[in-house]
Amino acid sequence: MNLSFNDAELEVVRLAAGREGMSPVSWAGRQVMAVAQHVLVPVSRDAGDVLRELVQARVHLRETVTALRALTADGPPVAGLAETAATVVAQALGAVARVDEGTVQVMRERRPRS
Known part of the structure; x- marks a missing residue:
């Protein structure tokens, strides 16, 4: 199989392959197989x-949750800090769930390729 790219496309492929420590040919082959196997849509x-x-x-959001959990785990408790942090962690986890749902929804709504 032969693939052809213009200069700009080839540069994108080279950069992506470089990020993963692969040759452009190996990277492109892996991507083609992932699409063919419906692993990559x-x-x-x-x-x-x-x-x-x-x-x-x-x-x-996940980094925020981790930082907030660290606040409640380290050092002496400050009056009200644990409760406030727990509330913020719960809100952040809710936001993560909403972002996850939004991501899935966008993926489901994509147009089929023709």
């Missing part, structure tokens, strides 16, 4: 941007 550029934003929000 291609999405439009707009949907991809939305998904990336949701994933970044999810990562940020």
